[in-house]
Amino acid sequence: MCGRLSQYRGIHDFVAALGMPGAVVNNVGDQPLGRYNAAPTKQLALFHIANDTLYADPVTWGWRPHWATDRAAPINARVEKVAHGPFFRQIWPHRAICPVDNWFEWVDEGGPNKQPYLIRHRNRSPILCASIGQLPGQDRSEHQGFVIITADSEGGMVDIHDRRPVVLAPDLAREWLDPATPKERAEHMALQQGEAEEAFEWFKVSTAVGNVRNYGQELIEPV
Incomplete structure (x- = not known):
């Protein structure tokens, strides 16, 4: 997965997609998020549960443990290793959902520049990405941040x-x-129950999305 995505709807649209109509502690505001070209190290809206309450908090995209000073903070974690490897051991129990409208990938099609593609749900509904992180209100010995779990x-x-x-x-x-969901069940969901390829569509978009300084709505339009 490439490191670029869109998160432009309002948080209440994402709450509705999640299907949790009760009260939410909303720390990201009520206006549309308006992020059409969000990049790593930026703060994104993230759902998590604490004290039986759903929170929507701005959290930095990317995390590494304090001892991993020899590398940049990863933004993704491979589902095959995330539950058992030492790198993410501390945050594996801290599950979250990163709600997005779409993400981008770049393909080498033989031209002078790689061609960006936008991937979204065929029905245009929000995409609920399984994530883990060091989240607000948790251990202050580690900085906050999160990673998105990826699969083949x-x-x-x-x-x-x-x-x-x-x-x-x-x-x-x-x-x-749900914090009550056992870790073994969470691993099974991540490994076996992610949405199938048929749920998505993709198309070419402007190469302007490659520049993080570009952030307008035109970046998600087909070309």
Whole structure:
């Protein structure tokens, strides 16, 4: 998965997609988020549950443990290793959902520049990405941040990129967020129950999306 996505709807649209109509502690505001070209190290809206309450908080995209000073903070975690490897061991229990409208990938099609593609749900509904992180209100010995869990692509999506986010249907996303869900069940969901390739569509978009200084709505239009 490439490191660029869109998160432009309002947080209440994402709450509705998640199917949790109760009260939410909203720390990201009520206006549309308006991020058409969000990049790593930026703060994105993230859902998590604490004290039986759903929170929407701005959290930095990217995380590494304090001892990993020899590398940049990863933005993604491979589903095959995330539950058992030492790098993410501390945050594996801290599950979250990153709601997005779409993400971008770049493909070498033989031209002078790689061609960006936008990937979204066929029905245009929000995409609920399984994530983990060091979240607000948790251990202050580590800085806040999160990573999106990724899996191998399937079907025609392989032609766009070999990795993609683990996207959960709303009922599974709610179960993922629930602190009472056992770690073993969470691992099974991430490994086996992500949405299939058929749920998505993709198309070419302007190469302007490659510049993080570009952020307008035109970046998500087909070319």
